[in-house]
Amino acid sequence: xxxxxxxxxxxxxxxxxxxxxxxxxxxxxxxxxxxxxxxxxxxxxxxxxxxxxxxxxxxxxxxxxxxxxxxxxxxxxxxxxxxxxxxxxxxxxxxxxxxxxxxxxxxxxxxxxxxxxxxxxxxxxxxxxxxxxxxxxxxxxxxxxxxxxxxxxxxxxxxxxxxxxxxxxxxxxxxxxxxxxxxxxxxxxxxxxxxxxxxxxxxxxxxxxxxxxxxxxxxxxxxxxxxxxxxxxxxxxxxxxxxxxxxxxxxxxxxxxxxxxxxxxxxxxxxxxxxxx
Amino acid sequence: xxxxxxxxxxxxxxxxxxxxxxxxxxxxxxxxxxxxxxxxxxxxxxxxxxxxxxxxxxxxxxxxxxxxxxxxxxxxxxxxxxxxxxxxxxxxxxxxxxxxxxxxxxxxxxxxxxxxxxxxxxxxxxxxxxxxxxxxxxxxxxxxxxxxxxxxxxxxxxxxxxxxxxxxxxxxxxxxxxxxxxxxxxxxxxxxxxxxxxxxxxxxxxxxxxxxxxxxxxxxxxxxxxxxxxxxxxxxxxxxxxxxxxxxxxxxxxxxxxxxxxxxxxxxxxxxxxxxxxxxxxxxxxxxxxxxxxxxxxxxxxxxxxxx
Amino acid sequence: xxxxxxxxxxxxxxxxxxxxxxxxxxxxxxxxxxxxxxxxxxxxxxxxxxxxxxxxxxxxxxxxxxxxxxxxxxxxxxxxxxxxxxxxxxxxxxxxxxxxxxxxxxxxxxxxxxxxxxxxxxxxxxxxxxxxxxxxxxxxxxxxxxxxxxxxxxxxxxxxxxxxxxxxxxxxxxxxxxxxxxxxxxxxxxxxxxxxxxxxxxxxxxxxxxxxxxxxxxxxxxxxxxxxxxxxxxxxxxxxxxxxxxxxxxxxxxxxxxxxxxxxxxxxxxxxxxxxxxxxxxxxxxxxxxxxxxxxxxxxxxxxxxxxxxxxxxxxxxxxxxxxxxxxxxxxxxxxxxxxxxxx
Numbered sequence: 001x002x003x004x005x006x007x008x009x010x011x012x013x014x015x016x017x018x019x020x021x022x023x024x025x026x027x028x029x030x031x032x033x034x035x036x037x038x039x040x041x042x043x044x045x046x047x048x049x050x051x052x053x054x055x056x057x058x059x060x061x062x063x064x065x066x067x068x069x070x071x072x073x074x075x076x077x078x079x080x081x082x083x084x085x086x087x088x089x090x091x092x093x094x095x096x097x098x099x100x101x102x103x104x105x106x107x108x109x110x111x112x113x114x115x116x117x118x119x120x121x122x123x124x125x126x127x128x129x130x131x132x133x134x135x136x137x138x139x140x141x142x143x144x145x146x147x148x149x150x151x152x153x154x155x156x157x158x159x160x161x162x163x164x165x166x167x168x169x170x171x172x173x174x175x176x177x178x179x180x181x182x183x184x185x186x187x188x189x190x191x192x193x194x195x196x197x198x199x200x201x202x203x204x205x206x207x208x209x210x211x212x213x214x215x216x217x218x219x220x221x222x223x224x225x226x227x228x229x230x231x232x233x234x235x236x237x238x239x240x241x242x243x244x245x246x247x248x249x250x251x252x253x254x255x256x257x258x259x260x261x262x263x264x265x266x267x268x269x270x271x272x273x274x275x276x277x
Numbered sequence: 278x279x280x281x282x283x284x285x286x287x288x289x290x291x292x293x294x295x296x297x298x299x300x301x302x303x304x305x306x307x308x309x310x311x312x313x314x315x316x317x318x319x320x321x322x323x324x325x326x327x328x329x330x331x332x333x334x335x336x337x338x339x340x341x342x343x344x345x346x347x348x349x350x351x352x353x354x355x356x357x358x359x360x361x362x363x364x365x366x367x368x369x370x371x372x373x374x375x376x377x378x379x380x381x382x383x384x385x386x387x388x389x390x391x392x393x394x395x396x397x398x399x400x401x402x403x404x405x406x407x408x409x410x411x412x413x414x415x416x417x418x419x420x421x422x423x424x425x426x427x428x429x430x431x432x433x434x435x436x437x438x439x440x441x442x443x444x445x446x447x448x449x450x451x452x453x454x455x456x457x458x459x460x461x462x463x464x465x466x467x468x469x470x471x472x473x474x475x476x477x478x479x480x481x482x483x484x485x486x487x488x489x490x491x492x493x494x495x496x497x498x499x500x501x502x503x504x505x506x507x508x509x510x511x512x513x514x515x516x517x518x519x520x521x522x523x524x525x526x527x528x529x530x531x532x533x534x535x536x537x538x539x540x541x542x543x544x545x546x547x548x549x550x551x552x553x554x555x556x557x558x559x560x561x562x563x564x565x566x567x568x569x570x571x572x573x574x575x576x577x578x579x580x581x582x583x584x585x
Numbered sequence: 586x587x588x589x590x591x592x593x594x595x596x597x598x599x600x601x602x603x604x605x606x607x608x609x610x611x612x613x614x615x616x617x618x619x620x621x622x623x624x625x626x627x628x629x630x631x632x633x634x635x636x637x638x639x640x641x642x643x644x645x646x647x648x649x650x651x652x653x654x655x656x657x658x659x660x661x662x663x664x665x666x667x668x669x670x671x672x673x674x675x676x677x678x679x680x681x682x683x684x685x686x687x688x689x690x691x692x693x694x695x696x697x698x699x700x701x702x703x704x705x706x707x708x709x710x711x712x713x714x715x716x717x718x719x720x721x722x723x724x725x726x727x728x729x730x731x732x733x734x735x736x737x738x739x740x741x742x743x744x745x746x747x748x749x750x751x752x753x754x755x756x757x758x759x760x761x762x763x764x765x766x767x768x769x770x771x772x773x774x775x776x777x778x779x780x781x782x783x784x785x786x787x788x789x790x791x792x793x794x795x796x797x798x799x800x801x802x803x804x805x806x807x808x809x810x811x812x813x814x815x816x817x818x819x820x821x822x823x824x825x826x827x828x829x830x831x832x833x834x835x836x837x838x839x840x841x842x843x844x845x846x847x848x849x850x851x852x853x854x855x856x857x858x859x860x861x862x863x864x865x866x867x868x869x870x871x872x873x874x875x876x877x878x879x880x881x882x883x884x885x886x887x888x889x890x891x892x893x894x895x896x897x898x899x900x901x902x903x904x905x906x907x908x909x910x911x912x913x914x915x916x917x918x919x920x921x922x923x924x925x926x927x928x929x
Contacts, residue, residue, distance in 0.1 A: 006380075012373060017392060019462075020391055020392045020394055020462070026410070039415065041415055041420070045415070045420050091298060091301065094294075098298065098299075111572075115569070117519075119521075119522055119540075119544060119564065120314070120317060120562065121310065121561075123557050123561065124313040128309070128316075143309070144309060150302055150306065204396065230405055230527055241409050252398035256390055263393070267467060270467070270471040477668075482637050482670070483666060484672075484683075485637060485658070486663065487683055488684050490658075
């Protein structure tokens with residue numbers, strides 16, 4: 001019976017793994033294909049019919065602004081994560097402990113704000129960015145992205161803090177700490193998985209975000225990965241396919257591996273924040 | 278160990294501390310979400326364009342003019358249809374996958390890493406990958422189908438040697454839905470895994486002793502208990518697909534013709550590419566009521582289903 | 586006639602043996618209590634009997650059939666967990682009906698009949714439409730019991746079902762549970778760490794430590810004829826006093842340790858010089874804490890004196906105390922096992 005169940009699990013999981021990862025494998029192969037191998041419809045796309053080449057990688061890394069894109073995305077990601085944590089941690093705690101009945105409603109309100117999509121706001125937001133003098137800089141994104149991440153982060157952290165028994169902070173306050181210090185010394189260390197969840201979600205958000213990045217930034221060197229790659233590597237009608245595939249794979253694999261290390265924390269953070277209340 | 282006397286009173290006064298800790302978040306949101314939102318409404322009721330920045334009130338004229346275009350009509354239908362179809366597929370697949378992943382097996386770490394890849398890469402880049410996978414001339418799918426003699430002259434799917442996924446109306450729509458499923462399945466699975474792992478093991482042991490078979494335990498114990506978290510996952514995927522611009526923008530640009538157009542893309546084309554900011558804002562605003570309604574509905578159902 | 590036969594049962598988790606060689610024979614209709622401190626393996630033993638764990642070695646048979654390889658639902662057992670494990674999203678009725686539906690061989694009408702009958706036995710008919718979160722602790726316990734008995738199992742397994750109840754409620758719950766078991770005559774295995782509960786409920790008690798059964802017998806047997814120092818000190822509140830006597834260990838229970846009375850015949854008594862350091866007046870009894878001259882200084886010896894007895898005791902000074910020789914117990918110093926009496 002157990003063997004059957006084990007086989008059933010593999011039988012189920014394998015197709016999903018294939019569905020998720022096969023495109024990347026194929027993209028990886030494409031990266032190293034020569035033009036004349038790639039652009040022949042009769043050729044087997046999964047094999048190297050002509051020897052593999054590093055030319056496409058070289059083109060991507062040295063003849064485009066790809067590395068600038070990576071740098072920009074990394075900087076924006078880091079800064080937005082920091083801003084989000086700095087704002088959402090106290091806000092989440094405040095809603096969980098200090099605001100009482102209002103807290104529940106404000107929490108829902110937060111979550112609903114999260115649902116106001118960039119696709120709705122990007123036009124007026126563009127005007128705001130221009131007015132602030134941030135047009136065509138990555139700072140426009142650093143300022144605007146938290147509007148998407150903060151509501152969600154606050155909601156998640158609020159749920160997370162609520163699931164920690166108040167006894168611990170109360171004990172700390174009896175010991176002589178103020179509420180704020182108790183928050184830093186007692187609650188934060190216990191909230192690692194919640195913080196990890198917020199970091200992962202926020203970083204994902206900044207990495208993937210497209211429309212604000214497309215609208216606010218026009219100079220190539222200032223672009224982020226998400227927009228820079230499709231725009232730069234498609235010159236008119238010409239798609240530099242191999243380099244495009246390389247660009248995708250180069251991001252996916254390290255980020256994917258890092259995420260998989262934190263998957264347990266992520267699930268724990270989500271469980272505490274969103275499930276148990 | 279004694280507290281800093283200077284701050285003692287401020288940080289002890291919870292009436293002050295609470296709002297103080299909440300203030301940055303609230304200000305941020307009011308300033309950078311609330312204000313642009315109101316501006317959006319203002320734009321939609323005006324004649325503002327990229328060139329002419331003055332806001333002259335025109336009432337509902339923009340709304341009336343945008344509704345008339347076929348791109349808008351199709352866009353509205355598609356936005357709803359793509360969302361519902363993709364969501365349905367996602368929720369079923371994510372449940373199956375999360376259940377399978379709740380077992381321990383060798384190679385689980387590798388499986389999880391592979392499964393999370395679509396979420397790890399920016400949507401735009403992943404979609405570009407699919408753009409090439411579905412290319413009209415060089416798609417590997419075409420090649421495989423030709424090898425299997427299902428494509429080409431005198432075959433089932435022939436006579437062309439190319440499927441032309443993105444140039445045929447229904448195939449293009451299916452492709453858009455497929456890519457949405459591909460990129461959101463990891464997230465949905467993670468959320469459902471969280472729900473499954475939070476089920477008290479003792480309840481499952483009790484079901485086992487009570488004699489419940491695998492299917493009975495699944496449908497009568499597990500699924501009802503993760504219903505609240507499932508609705509959260511549904512909400513996320515609903516929002517992410519309903520308001521998504523990237524997949525359609527990169528994959529089809531709304532084509533062929535306008536058959537895969539969705540409202541966010543149309544809003545961009547009209548507002549930014551076309552320069553008519555007012556009309557763009559009007560189109561985008563159509564998303565809002567549906568989004569709010571769906572959100573409130575799902576949150577209410579989740580609340581009612583909470584059992585503890 | 587034995588309804589549950591366990592032989593040579595072992596369960597290892599990695600290197601650690603949770604159950605380390607257990608043999609048990611449980612008779613039809615008896616209420617067997619498995620008693621032991623936390624970590625002794627009693628819960629693992631119960632889960633093995635239920636089929637939630639597979640043994641590393643050994644055999645389990647129920648009602649004459651070998652169940653070692655069978656899953657829980659093929660064993661005809663019912664189990665109540667410490668947390669009661671009521672399905673929170675189902676009504677009480679649905680909770681109780683669940684095991685019947687799982688068997689798949691009853692019609693809707695039959696299920697309804699059985700559920701109502703079981704609910705009647707436990708007095709919870711009025712609760713059938715409620716959800717678990719609307720019930721009190723005692724009510725939940727009854728629902729859990731109801732769900733267990735509705736499928737008329739061969740064996741009922743109870744894992745510390747009374748620990749979640751208020752102390753006052755526990756005594757009456759114990760009483761009800763025993764009457765319930767007698768009335769239905771179901772063979773019951775009851776796991777607990779509370780020795781008062783064990784003594785009050787069990788037909789027989791199996792005392793466990795470190796994965797093994799140290800002694801099995803009636804409450805009287807294991808109390809008055811404790812097989813080793815562990816059982817002797819685990820049972821009784823407080824447990825048996827133990828004194829190191831060089832090459833053996835001497836034991837006697839606090840209630841047998843009394844002040845010497847001048848006029849009594851002192852043959853058949855062992856006398857000790859008892860220095861009392863503390864007195865606890867518990868109402869019906871008084872406990873004295875002190876040390877015995879001639880024994881190690883750290884060994885606290887406790888005496889339990891009923892309030893009906895006169896108490897001419899000087900705190901801080903030495904008093905002559907005696908134990909009747911029939912109440913003395915002798916244990917091997919090395920193994921802790923009970924030995925024959927020795928001259929003092």
